[in-house]
Each structure stands twice: as C-alpha cells, then as structure tokens.
Amino acid sequence: MQVFGSLFPTGLFTQPFMQNAWIAGSAVAVVSALVGFFVVLRGASFAAHAIPRASFAGAAGAVLAGGDTLLGLAVFAALSALGMAALPQRRDQGQATALVLMASLGLGALFLSLGQSYAPEVYALLFGQIVGISRADVMAILGLLLLALLASALLYRPLLWSSVAPDVAAAKGVPRRRMDTLFLLLVALAATAAVPVVGALLSFSLMVGPAAAASYVGRSPGQAIAVAILVSLLSVWFSLIFAYDTGLPVGFFVAAVTAVFYALARLWAWLVAIEETQRGAA
Amino acid sequence: MSSFLASLLGSPAVTAALLIGSMVAVTSGAVGVFVVLRAQSFAGHALGDIGSTGAAAAYLVGLAPLYGFISVGVIGGLAIEGLGNRARERDIATGIVLSLMLGVGALLLYILTQRSNATGGPVSILFGSIFTVDPRTALPVALFSLAALLLMLLLYRPLVYATLNPQAAQARGVPVTLLGALFMVALAIAVEESALVAGALLSTALLIGPAAAAVRWARSVGQAMVLAAALSWLTVIAGIALAYQSYVWPPGHRGWPVSFFIVMLVLAEYLLSRLGRRPRVIARKEAT
Amino acid sequence: MRNPAADIPSDAVLQLDDVGVTLGGRTVLEGLSFSLRPGEFVGVIGPNGAGKTTLLKVVLGLVRPDGGRVLIAQQDPRAARRLVGYVPQSFTPDPDLPLRARDLVALGLDGTRWGFSLGGAQRRAKIEEALRWVDAGHYADHPVGRLSGGELQRLLVAQALIAEPRIMLLDEPLANLDLRSQDEVVSLVGRVAHERGVTVLLVTHDMNPILGVMDRILYLAQGQAALGTVDDVVRGDVLSRLYGHHVDVVRVHGRILVIGTPDAESLTCTTCDA
Numbered sequence: 001m002q003v004f005g006s007l008f009p010t011g012l013f014t015q016p017f018m019q020n021a022w023i024a025g026s027a028v029a030v031v032s033a034l035v036g037f038f039v040v041l042r043g044a045s046f047a048a049h050a051i052p053r054a055s056f057a058g059a060a061g062a063v064l065a066g067g068d069t070l071l072g073l074a075v076f077a078a079l080s081a082l083g084m085a086a087l088p089q090r091r092d093q094g095q096a097t098a099l100v101l102m103a104s105l106g107l108g109a110l111f112l113s114l115g116q117s118y119a120p121e122v123y124a125l126l127f128g129q130i131v132g133i134s135r136a137d138v139m140a141i142l143g144l145l146l147l148a149l150l151a152s153a154l155l156y157r158p159l160l161w162s163s164v165a166p167d168v169a170a171a172k173g174v175p176r177r178r179m180d181t182l183f184l185l186l187v188a189l190a191a192t193a194a195v196p197v198v199g200a201l202l203s204f205s206l207m208v209g210p211a212a213a214a215s216y217v218g219r220s221p222g223q224a225i226a227v228a229i230l231v232s233l234l235s236v237w238f239s240l241i242f243a244y245d246t247g248l249p250v251g252f253f254v255a256a257v258t259a260v261f262y263a264l265a266r267l268w269a270w271l272v273a274i275e276e277t278q279r280g281a282a
Numbered sequence: 283m284s285s286f287l288a289s290l291l292g293s294p295a296v297t298a299a300l301l302i303g304s305m306v307a308v309t310s311g312a313v314g315v316f317v318v319l320r321a322q323s324f325a326g327h328a329l330g331d332i333g334s335t336g337a338a339a340a341y342l343v344g345l346a347p348l349y350g351f352i353s354v355g356v357i358g359g360l361a362i363e364g365l366g367n368r369a370r371e372r373d374i375a376t377g378i379v380l381s382l383m384l385g386v387g388a389l390l391l392y393i394l395t396q397r398s399n400a401t402g403g404p405v406s407i408l409f410g411s412i413f414t415v416d417p418r419t420a421l422p423v424a425l426f427s428l429a430a431l432l433l434m435l436l437l438y439r440p441l442v443y444a445t446l447n448p449q450a451a452q453a454r455g456v457p458v459t460l461l462g463a464l465f466m467v468a469l470a471i472a473v474e475e476s477a478l479v480a481g482a483l484l485s486t487a488l489l490i491g492p493a494a495a496a497v498r499w500a501r502s503v504g505q506a507m508v509l510a511a512a513l514s515w516l517t518v519i520a521g522i523a524l525a526y527q528s529y530v531w532p533p534g535h536r537g538w539p540v541s542f543f544i545v546m547l548v549l550a551e552y553l554l555s556r557l558g559r560r561p562r563v564i565a566r567k568e569a570t
Numbered sequence: 571m572r573n574p575a576a577d578i579p580s581d582a583v584l585q586l587d588d589v590g591v592t593l594g595g596r597t598v599l600e601g602l603s604f605s606l607r608p609g610e611f612v613g614v615i616g617p618n619g620a621g622k623t624t625l626l627k628v629v630l631g632l633v634r635p636d637g638g639r640v641l642i643a644q645q646d647p648r649a650a651r652r653l654v655g656y657v658p659q660s661f662t663p664d665p666d667l668p669l670r671a672r673d674l675v676a677l678g679l680d681g682t683r684w685g686f687s688l689g690g691a692q693r694r695a696k697i698e699e700a701l702r703w704v705d706a707g708h709y710a711d712h713p714v715g716r717l718s719g720g721e722l723q724r725l726l727v728a729q730a731l732i733a734e735p736r737i738m739l740l741d742e743p744l745a746n747l748d749l750r751s752q753d754e755v756v757s758l759v760g761r762v763a764h765e766r767g768v769t770v771l772l773v774t775h776d777m778n779p780i781l782g783v784m785d786r787i788l789y790l791a792q793g794q795a796a797l798g799t800v801d802d803v804v805r806g807d808v809l810s811r812l813y814g815h816h817v818d819v820v821r822v823h824g825r826i827l828v829i830g831t832p833d834a835e836s837l838t839c840t841t842c843d844a
Contacts, residue, residue: 041667043370045377046324094323098490099552101327105483106545113539127388154684161681164669168729171630171656171739173648173682201384208377215374215668219713224668249392255385262378269666370664 012244020133021197025236027145028194029206033232034152035190036211037225038183042163046094047084047184048204050101052191054080056200057108059125064115069125070140074192080104081184088177127199127251137196144193151186159183160221202251206232209258213265231261296526298417299540303518306476307488309427311514312434312507313472314493316465319445319503324373325362325466326473326489328380330482332358333474335387342390348422351474358383359466415479423475430471434507437464442503484541488514491548495555517547582641583608583736583769584629589638591624598624600793602638606771608736611763612797613780614773616790617831622773623659625790626739629771630654643736655730655738655768659745661722665715671725672710675700678729700732704758720751727758731766738762740772744779752779759783777804778825791831804828 012018039048058076059069080100087096133141161169162179170176187207194203210231211224218224239253291297317326336354337347361379366372434441444451444458452458476485492513493506500506521544528538582605591599598621606612614622627633628640631647642650655678663669676697680687687693701710704724709717717725723743730738740759744752760783763770772780777787781800788797789804791812796803803809804826809817817830 040370040374043373045373046327049324049328049377049380092318092321092323094321094327095318095490095494098323098327098486099494099549102483102487102491102545103549106487106542106549109483109539109545110542113537113542127391153686156686157677157681157683161677164663164667164674164677165658165661165729167658167661168656168678168726169681171632171651171654171658172733173651199388202381202388204377205381205385208374208381212374212378215666218668219711220670220673221668249388252385252389252392255381255388259378259382259385262374368664371666 012241016135017133018240018244020135020138021240024133024138024141024197025240026233027142028197028203029210029232029236030229031145031148031152031190032194032203032206033210033214033228034225035148035186036207036209036232037214037221037228038152038159038163039187039207040211040215041160042183044093044183044187045204045208046097047081048187048191048207050084050097051077051080051184051187052195052200052203054101054104054108055188055191055195056125057104057111059195059200060108060111060115064111070137070192070196073195074144074188076104077188077192078185081188082181085177085181085184088180125195125199126201127249133196141193141196144189148186148189148193151189155179155182155186198254199251202255205251205255205258206235209255209262210235213258213261216265216269231258235261293526294417296522298415298420299522300519302415302417302420302423302479303522304515305423305427306479307514307518308511309430309472310476310485310488311492311496311510311512313430313469314489314491314514315497315503315506315510316434316441316445317469317489318493318497320465321369322469323490324376325359326469327482327486328362328376329355329359329470329473330477330485331380331387332383333470333477334482335383335390336474337478338387338390338394342394348419348426348475348478351478352426352471354383355470355474356467359470360463363463363466419478423479426471426475430468430475433464433468433471437461437468438504441465480544481541484544487541487545487548488518491552492517495551498555513551517544517551520547581608582606583610583643584771585639585641586628587639587641589628589635589640591621591628591633591635593624593633597793599628599635599790599795602795604788604795604797606737606769608769609763609767610786611760611770611772611780611784612786612788613777613784614771614788614790615775615777618775620790621793622790623741626656626741626771626773629737629739630656652733653736655733655735657723657726657730657738657740657743659741661726663715663722665713667713667715669714670711671706671714671717671721672697672701674714674725675706675728675732678732696732700728703731704728718751719747720754723747723751723755724758727755727762731762731768735768737769737771740770742773742775744774744776756780756783781824781826800826 013022036048039045055073055077058072058074058079060072061076062069062072065072083100083103084093084096087099089095158169158174159179159182162174162176163183166176169179190207191203194206197203198206211228213231214224214227218227235254235257238257239250242248242253243250291300314326317323333351333355336350336352336358338350339354340347340350358379362372362376365375365379440451440456441461443454444456444461448458473485473489476488480488493510496506496510496513500509521540524543525537525540528543531538585605586602589599589602590597602625614625616622624633628635629642629647631651640647643653645653647654676687676693678700679693679696698707698710701707704727706721706724706728709721714722714725726743727738727740738759743755743759747755756779759770759772762768763785771788772784774780777800784800786798787800787803788795789809789812791809792814794812796808796812804819806817806819809819809828813831815830817828820827820829
C-alpha cells in the first residue's frame with residue numbers, strides 16, 4: 001500500500017476534499033454511463049447537453065431568490081425535460097431541444113443581470129467544482145444518483161424496447177411519448193446530480209463519450225453498459241489524478257480523456273471491420 | 283414614439299448594435315432554413331459553443347476573436363460532417379466534438395482568468411452582449427455575411443435537391459457529400475459571426491427559431507429563406523428596442539439583457555407558428 | 571359485407587361489427603364487419619389510402635373506431651394486447667446498434683415489464699426455441715444492424731411469436747425484399763398460421779406473392795371491404811362494386827392483375843392515415 005501511495009502525488013487519496021471528489025466523481029461516472037447508454041442509443045446527445053446547460057439557469061435563479069442552488073438545478077432540469085417532451089418533432093427533435101435550451105438560457109441571462117454579480121459562483125457551476133464539494137453536498141448528490149440508478153433499473157426493459165423498436169413496443173402497450181418523457185426526466189435527474197460535480201457545460205461529456213465508445217465495442221446492451229461504466233470510471237479517475245497533479249480544471253481532462261476513449265473505440269471498430277472484410281475475401 | 287426613436291438612433295452603441303445585429307439576423311435566418319430542413323439543429327447550436335473556444339484561443343494569442351471564432355468553427359463543422367454519416371453517428375460525433383471543444387475552452391478560460399484576474403472577458407465570450415460589440419467589427423461582419431449568403435446562393439439549387447431527396451440526388455450525380463461540407467462552412471460562418479456579436483445563445487435562437495416558424499408557413503424553400511430572414515431581422519430590431527427601453531424599468535435601472543428579449547420573441551414566434559394545423563407544404567415535389 | 575349477429579362463430583379470434591373510422595375528415599373505413607378463425611391466413615389487399623394500415627391500428631387498439639365494435643377473443647383490443655403480435659412496416663436498425671438478434675427477440679418476451687430480466691435457463695430456452703423456429707439460430711449472436719432484410723423479417727416474426735399471440739399482424743413485410751427473401755418470409759408466415767394456429771393478417775399491396783398460401787383475402791377499397799377466397803372476391807363484379815366503378819381482373823401466367831383503379835389512389839396521400 002505504501003508503494004502504491006508513493007506512485008501518486010501526496011494527498012490524492014487522503015485529503016478530505018479529494019475523498020469527497022473520488023466518491024462523488026465515481027458515483028456520477030457510473031450513473032452518467034448508464035443513462036448515457038440510452039442517450040447514445042436514442043441519438044439524444046443534444047438533450048443530454050441541453051438539459052444540464054438549461055438547469056444552470058435554475059441555479060442562477062435560485063441564487064437570485066436566495067434559495068438552494070441544487071433545488072434550482074433540479075427544477076429547471078425537470079422543466080426543460082418536460083418542455084422538450086411537450087414539443088415532439090417528427091423529423092428533428094433538436095428543434096424543440098434548441099428552443100427549450102434557449103428559453104432557459106434567456107431566463108438565466110435575465111436572472112444574472114437582475115441579481116448582483118457573482119461571477120465566481122457562476123463559473124463554478126459552469127465548469128464544476130469537484131474539488132469544492134462539502135461532505136453534505138456529497139450526501140445529497142449520492143442520494144440523487146441512487147434515485148437515478150433505481151429509475152434506470154426500473155425503466156430498463158420498456159425503455160430499451162421503445163428506443164430500439166418504437167412501433168412494435170407501442171403496439172404492445174409501451175407508449176412512445178410516455179417513454180420519451182420518462183427518458184428525458186431520467187436525464188434531468190442524472191444531470192442535476194452531475195452538474196455540481198463536473199459542471200453544467202461538461203456533465204454531458206460523461207453521458208456521451210463513454211457510451212459512444214461502448215457502442216462501437218459492445219455487441220449487446222449488457223456489454224455496452226458494462227464497457228460504458230468502465231470507460232466512464234477510468235475517465236473520471238484519470239481526470240482527477242491529472243487535475244490534482246497539474247491544477248488545471250478537471251472538466252478539461254474529462255472531455256479530453258472521454259474523447260480519446262471514443263477515438264480508440266472507433267479505431268478498434270474500424271480495424272475489426274477491415275479484418276472481417278479480409279477474412280471474407282479470403 | 284418619435285422621441286423614443288430619436289434617442290434610440292442617437293446612441294452610437296445602439297446604432298452599431300442595430301446595424302450589425304441586422305446583418306447577423308438576416309444571414310442566420312436564411313441559413314437557418316436549411317438547418318431546419320436538414321435536421322441539423324444540434325450542429326447549428328454546437329458551432330456556437332465550438333467557436334467560443336476558438337475565440338478564447340485567439341484572445342489568448344492576441345488575435346481578434348472573430349478570426350478565432352470563424353476558423354475553429356469551420357474546422358469543427360467539417361469534423362462533425364466527416365465523423366458522422368448516419369443520423370445516430372452524426373449525433374454522437376457532434377456531441378464528442380462539442381464536448382472536446384468545451385473542455386479545451388474550459389482550459390483556455392482558466393488560463394485567461396489566471397492571467398488577468400478579470401472574469402468579465404471570458405463570461406462575455408460565453409454570453410456576449412450586442413451592445414458592447416466593437417463597431418469596428420461591422421466591416422468584417424458585413425464581409426462574412428456576404429460570403430455566407432453568396433455561398434448559399436451558389437449552393438441553392440443542388441442543396442435543395444440533396445436536402446429534400448438525397449437518394450434521388452445521389453443517383454443523379456449530385457455531390458451530396460461535398461454539398462454537405464460546403465453547407466457546413468456556410469453554417470459555421472453564419473453561426474460564428476452571430477455568436478461573436480450576440481453570444482452563443484442568440485446565435486442558436488436566430489438560427490433556428492425564425493427558420494422553424496418560416497418553414498411551417500412558406501410554400502417553397504426560397505420563400506422560407508426570405509421569410510426567416512425578415513422574421514429574424516424584425517426580432518433583433520424589436521429585441522434591441524425593448525432592451526433599450528428596459529433601462530427605465532425596475533429593478534436597478536440597469537436594463538434587461540437583449541438576449542432575454544430576443545429569446546422570448548423567438549419562442550413566441552415558434553409557438554404561434556405551430557398553432558395552425560397547416561401541414562408542411564415544402565415537399566419532395568420541389569426537388570426535381 | 572354484413573354478418574347477421576346470430577352467425578358469428580364463437581371461436582372467432584377477431585371480430586369486427588360495423589366498424590367505421592374517420593380520420594381528418596375523411597372516412598377511411600366504413601361498415602366493416604367480418605370474423606376470422608384461428609389459424610387462418612388472411613391477406614389484406616388494397617390500393618394505397620384504402621385503410622389497410624388503419625385497420626391494423628384498430629386491431630392493435632391504437633385507433634378507436636368511431637362506430638362499431640372490435641373483439642379479439644371476445645375482448646377489447648386494448649385488453650387483448652398480449653394476444654396480438656405485430657411486425658411493423660419498416661425496421662432499419664443502425665449498423666452499430668449494440669443489440670444482437672437474440673436480444674431483439676428477448677424484448678418480445680418481456681419488453682413490456684418493468685425492471686430488467688434476471689435471465690434463467692427457462693427464459694433462454696424460450697428464446698432459443700423462437701430463434702430456431704424461424705431458422706435464425708445461426709445468426710442469433712449477430713448485431714441486428716448487420717442483418718439482411720430477409721433475416722430481419724424472420725427475427726421480427728420470432729419477436730412477435732415468442733409472446734404466444736393468437737393473431738399476428740404484418741404490415742407490408744415483403745416490401746424492399748428480393749424475391750428469394752420474399753418467398754422465405756411468405757412460407758414462414760404460412761407456417762405461423764398453419765402450424766402454430768396463429769391467425770395471420772398480412773397487409774400488402776401486391777397479392778401475388780401470397781396467392782398460394784393465404785386462405786382468404788380481405789380486399790379493401792374506398793373504405794369498404796370484401797372477405798372471401800381469392801376466387802370469390804378477386805372478380806370484376808365484386809371489385810367493381812367495391813371501387814364504385816368498373817375494374818377488370820386479369821389472370822396471366824398464374825398472376826392476378828387488377829386494372830382500372832382510379833388515378834387518385836396511386837398518388838401518395840400525405841395527410842391521410844392509411
């Protein structure tokens with residue numbers, strides 16, 4: 001254990017704020033990967049980006065009203081999810097997503113300008129204060145993540161069916177719109193927990209990157225989820241180590257590391273495809 | 283009313299805002315029609331954020347932000363186009379490119395704040411403010427707007443065909459992939475100049491909102507482009523006027539942000555346009 | 571076609587009494603009455619816009635008829651969802667979808683239940699049996715995105731069959747298939763009806779591929795229907811009465827051609843829901 005500890009900079013595992021970061025970060029990684037599996041399956045990356053971004057306006061509003069920022073995040077995340085679900089599009093769901101995002105950000109701009117200037121807090125929520133989380137915050141976040149985990153487990157089968165074969169599922173009694181709404185609310189739940197940890201701008205990196213990499217590597221839903229969780233955890237752990245060591249923002253490392261995993265997965269898939277065509281020609 | 287107009291036009295900041303805002307609005311509205319028809323709203327939004335990273339990079343090395351916006355925007359757009367062919371793949375590619383660019387942006391902003399200890403600059407890159415735009419950008423913005431509109435004019439016929447009926451277009455020998463890439467370039471230019479002037483938030487609003495409303499009511503793509511450009515322009519004018527007027531509103535008499543008014547107007551336009559149950563008439567038959 | 575109430579067979583799997591559907595101001599189905607027996611293979615034929623897809627939606631309980639009654643094994647369609655299998659018109663999965671053939675079939679077994687399945691030998695055996703029966707065993711572990719059209723269709727049939735339905739609805743399953751795959755699917759669906767005793771309603775715009783297999787034909791035109799054997803229904807006088815104007819039926823080399831359908835029905839209808 002001593003040898004292991006000496007490999008890493010001092011305090012990486014022992015400093016209390018880092019311990020909070022390890023716990024919260026790992027939990028966020030697991031839930032983001034699980035929800036991210038469905039995000040990537042349904043081609044809903046825009047929603048995964050827009051919901052946390054929109055929730056940020058809620059935090060601004062909460063500070064203006066003197067309330068709890070986590071509550072503000074949750075309310076706006078849920079409202080934007082419901083807004084997007086209420087405007088179903090046939091061709092481009094991105095339209096509704098863009099409009100709801102805009103509406104939230106417009107309100108956010110209003111809240112920011114109406115209140116006092118508090119740029120440091122704004123900055124913190126935008127990019128995540130993984131190293132600024134208190135033990136109390138960690139408990140709240142873990143609670144939300146547990147809820148998200150339970151919700152994902154409960155929704156798994158009907159959501160998978162509705163995502164993969166919506167017509168058949170609807171014919172057998174899994175209504176498409178209801179599943180769409182529940183899915184977006186699930187994203188909102190996961191996002192609310194992830195934003196204080198990784199920030200409003202980059203929480204979707206953990207939802208999209210690992211699951212995207214997994215879809216090129218995994219052949220079944222179980223495999224894809226397992227790979228996504230593994231990649232997500234590794235990304236967060238690497239990012240924490242790099243951020244602690246260099247002092248640079250952890251969000252940057254999360255985005256960079258997940259992008260690298262995605263590139264590796266695509267490269268892998270491309271090589272496998274080449275090998276298969278060669279075997280077929282032989 | 284006339285005294286309001288007089289004071290509105292008398293302020294140089296407002297006149298600059300109106301002029302530059304108009305150019306940006308018209309370009310965004312016209313290009314936005316194709317964004318809506320090609321179902322590329324995510325890319326259209328992502329380019330705004332991607333460009334912001336480019337602007338931060340330019341800021342860091344001492345170049346004018348506009349060039350950072352445009353160059354990184356074009357590169358990002360082409361990356362998205364190249365990485366994804368099918369809808370799901372493109373969605374993921376857009377997400378990854380956006381995520382990477384935002385991460386790099388986080389890094390650059392961090393470096394910037396370490397350097398100058400002022401959070402005003404970085405935040406304004408993210409949110410932008412049409413009233414604080416440098417009037418000297420009027421000329422470059424005009425040139426880029428013209429370039430984007432000329433490119434759209436050049437691409438118009440084949441792009442309409444490739445957008446509305448891609449299989450038939452491909453069969454007829456229309457270079458669908460090349461058109462897609464060229465359209466991305468035009469889109470990047472339109473979005474980035476818009477993001478420079480009014481922030482990434484407004485660039486998306488002006489790109490998608492008026493176009494989505496126009497597409498529902500126009501009878502042809504060309505008509506939709508004119509309608510969207512006009513609607514976008516009116517929205518910006520109204521937004522600026524309202525923001526100017528809000529300086530006398532409570533609280534604090536500091537004025538409400540332009541972005542808020544423009545976004546709310548765009549939202550209202552979109553919701554109103556969806557009220558009538560008129561089906562979309564822009565159909566395959568136009569793609570002949 | 572009207573059946574007097576006393577004539578309704580008690581073992582009818584599907585029964586429609588005077589069903590009418592109006593969508594968007596247009597009368598899509600009108601006065602539809604018929605009943606189907608277990609294990610019957612019925613082809614639903616008709617021009618575009620005739621109401622074929624609407625009929626399927628009525629049986630699935632997705633569209634409520636404005637008038638009349640629909641009974642599936644004496645129950646309301648919504649209550650009898652479990653008894654109805656459905657193979658949709660188009661299913662084109664992304665090539666990279668992380669879903670194997672066996673995963674898709676497994677969804678047919680318990681995709682409507684909350685939670686996730688804990689596996690088990692019995693479940694696996696059911697899935698294997700379903701795959702084997704449609705001759706999909708050799709690609710059970712392949713990603714669905716890499717399967718051919720014919721392979722995918724067989725899989726969709728397995729997905730529907732694994733829930734042990736009493737009726738199976740297929741919406742244009744032969745479109746986009748090459749001739750050999752069409753033959754495979756037709757014979758498979760024939761076995762579903764005649765070996766498994768499942769009543770089959772197969773919607774298609776061309777009756778020729780299923781001429782040898784179907785027991786009866788339900789011909790829909792102008793919202794009206796005629797049900798009976800091909801010889802009884804596909805005749806000039808019957809079809810002319812359905813269409814409301816003169817049409818001819820020509821038989822050439824074992825194929826049947828209906829000539830004289832009005833132009834309006836060959837345009838794609840964008841606002842109607844057939």
